[in-house]
Amino acid sequence: MLNRRTVLSGGAAVVAVALGLGSTSVEAKGLRFGFSQVTLQSPFYVQLRDGAAAAAAADGDELIFLDANGDVTKQNNDIQDLITQKVDVLIINPANADAVIPSLEAAEAAGIPVVTVDRSVKEKFAAHVGRDNKTMGRLVGEAVVAALTAAGKSGAKIIEIQGDAGGAVMMDRRDGFHAAIEGSGNTIVEGPYAEYVRANAVTAMQDLLQANSDVAVVYAHNDDMALGALQVLKEAGRDDVVVAGVDGLSEALEGMASGGNYVATSLNDPKYLGDVTIQVARALKAGEAVPKFVDAGTAAVTKANVGDFKRDGLFAEYRPEILGQ
Incomplete structure (x- = not known):
């Protein structure tokens, strides 16, 4: 079991260790990540974006973020735009898993690795970061x-x-x-x-x-x-x-x-998902072996255990020990 409780302040290195990645995956500078998000109409997705943006900025990388606003056609157009901009890694939270496949094929043809987050697709992706x-x-x-x-x-x-x-x-x-x-x-x-x-x-x-x-x-x-x-x-x-x-x-x-x-x-800490997604994207660009599914884990909260979880932010914090590969 590997501990992933620390994020951002030294968190990039911690996440890389947890995934079983080498140090080159966290030393890359000046990378450009393209993030096509299904929507910002939910606070979860706002926090997911913010976590990814903070993690990218922490190591001097750029995150180009586009909001599909729940529209599959717009998302496909956004993905094509990111491919045209020649981003280093494409991050996608798909509005519809099947409808984005042609765009993922275009990314593959352009040699751009794809990381999906929160919502998965069936094919044409290098890694998925999410929860069960x-x-x-x-x-x-x-x-x-x-x-x-x-x-x-x-x-x-x-x-x-x-x-x-x-x-x-x-x-x-x-x-x-x-x-x-x-x-x-x-x-x-x-x-x-x-x-x-x-x-x-x-x-x-x-x-x-x-x-x-x-x-x-x-x-x-x-x-x-x-x-x-x-x-x-x-x-x-x-x-x-x-x-x-x-x-x-x-x-x-x-x-x-x-x-x-x-x-x-x-529990489903979205900032942590965003942070881990950026670390996975860096690892892929560095040529590191990355698990196909990076599971950030979950736990039930009831009246009996609600006091066990930190809830200073919009979402309760949950950064458990998880398996590497």
């Missing part, structure tokens, strides 16, 4: 079942507010959660896609609550949407409904610590 989103959904589902059991509730109705239609993260967080709920006697009502945006979840929850007055739990594919749902429930006086999400947003942890109705999340 099925595990994240499963951990939250198990915590929800435990909370219902502790409250003496059975046959509960669970409303699920989903991320983005067709997204790999959405499907994994859905499937992991469903696997945990299966056989528990509780029922899931699949709600609309709210694109990981709190305002969208507020609108969705207003309609869902009218149609499902017997709801006992709301599970959202990220904490931002779950907090939007919680806002609607509070305004409706529904303090009998508990809420769970994913990503470890500090606001969600504060809700748990204060004894409110937020019962579970799973």
Whole structure:
């Protein structure tokens, strides 16, 4: 097991050691990384960008960042632009895994290695940096079942507010959660896609609550949407409904610590993802061997252990010991 708790101040070297990389991967200067991001409409993705930008600047490299704003066509155009600019490494968080393949083929033809982050693709990439989103959904589902059991509730109705239609993260967080709920006697009502945006979840929850007055739990594919749902429930006086999400947003942890109705999340420190992604990109450019999947790990947070995690920033900090190769 290798420790990756230190980031930025000496963090580049720590990450390189954790990945089993040589020193040349952290000594490169003046590299140009192109980062095509699916959206900035979620605080998670803002923090992911900021973590990558800080890590690039820390070692004197440049990050060229382009926001696709959820538009696959724009993302493909952005990627082509980055290829034309002859970036050293292309970093992609894809809006749609299949739709970006032609652009990845173009990057391959140009000799530019591709690193995907958070959302993966099936082919044409050198390395993926992320977390196991099925595990994240499963951990939250198990915590929800435990909370219902502790409250003496059975046959509960669970409303699920989903991320983005067709997204790999959405499907994994859905499937992991469903696997945990299966056989528990509780029922899931699949709600609309709210694109990981709190305002969208507020609108969705207003309609869902009218149609499902017997709801006992709301599970959202990220904490931002779950907090939007919680806002609607509070305004409706529904303090009998508990809420769970994913990503470890500090606001969600504060809700748990204060004894409110937020019962579970799973950790997904985005700044750390951005930092590790830049270290992987440097390693690839230096010709180092890099694991195909760099898993940054996750953990469930509930009312029982919420005090164990630092939450000074927008997201709770989580930099665990992980395997190298």
